[in-house]
Amino acid sequence: MNVLIADKFEAHGQEALRQAGFDVTCDPHLGGYDLVDAIKGIEPDVLVVRSTRVTSDMLHAGAKLKLVIRAGSGFDTIDVAAATDRCIRVCNCPGKNSVAVAELTMGLMIALDRRIVDETDDLRRGVWNKKEYSKARGLMGRTLGIVGLGRIGFEVAVRARAFGMRLIYSDVIEHPEMERELGLSRVTMERLLEEADFLTLHVPGGSDTHHMIGRRELERMKPTAFVINCSRGGVVDEAALADAVRNGMIAGAALDVFEIEPAATEAAFSDPIRAVPHVYGTHHVGASTDQAQEAVADEVVKIIRTFKETGKFLNCVNTDDAVMA
């Protein structure tokens, strides 16, 4: 069985697949037309991707393709509808990188409160400014508003509780067990916007959540509040966020994800939000820790082995049997 990995992938995961008898091709540079050609040439049964987009053309190029695995949790980079049309299953690895994203979220929260990025910038320029930077409000007793209390939202709540924060959340579904376990309260989005000292987003991307934080929402927030987005770029209206920070409507923001991100891992980045003071940014690296990547690789191996040994698809996101039949 042929496995094509069109992204970076842990060496131990590749080795586990080879030892299990799979023919593995791994090329982290494949994408776009190159990937269409590679699929035509290699004729993989299984395609594994992390950030690489999987388009309808790629799915049509794979005469033998039966399974596409997203080595991560979100799957909005894969044309799932086209895969379903072609009777190709799409599986993901939910929850394996939740701790990594939660750790980055906590890091950004502390960085914003203490202005760590600006402080470091000043020190690098040879400027000592204890007066300017002695004004942090601290996290203890502050209210953290979590939008989307799923796997990552939960891990953020666990860590924020250890910091003594008050926890509120907004979600389309109720999570009574997490509420009990962590002392969380479910509130309306309006109340969350008004009460949050830090608002952190952990909802899926897509049309339902597109620009769920825009001008109207930002206007309801405290001038001392911060917004953190480690979910998907389109969830926040970046132009409205830039205006809100510039005008002092909120105190600042930190983004790991952007409305338009370069497809390549090294590229120029000209998004205007990058230059707004009090907006900190990271390079969509929420899931990029060794722990998370090893856990994701193990899950990918498990999905492929299960498929080969039993014909079953673990974590399948297009399970509509009527459509797939």
Ligand SMILES: NC(=O)c1ccc[n+]([C@@H]2O[C@H](COP(=O)([O-])OP(=O)(O)OC[C@H]3O[C@@H](n4cnc5c(N)ncnc54)[C@H](O)[C@@H]3O)[C@@H](O)[C@H]2O)c1
């Ligand atoms: N920055 C990164 O590198 C990185 C890594 C992994 C995941 N993510 C992103 O993080 C997000 C969350 O991932 P997860 O694994 O926790 O997902 P999840 O499915 O476990 O949780 C999502 C939660 O959001 C809730 N939700 C859905 N629509 C909502 C809405 N309109 N309003 C309020 N709540 C809503 C769901 O009910 C659920 O509780 C996804 O967008 C994912 O793509 C980012």
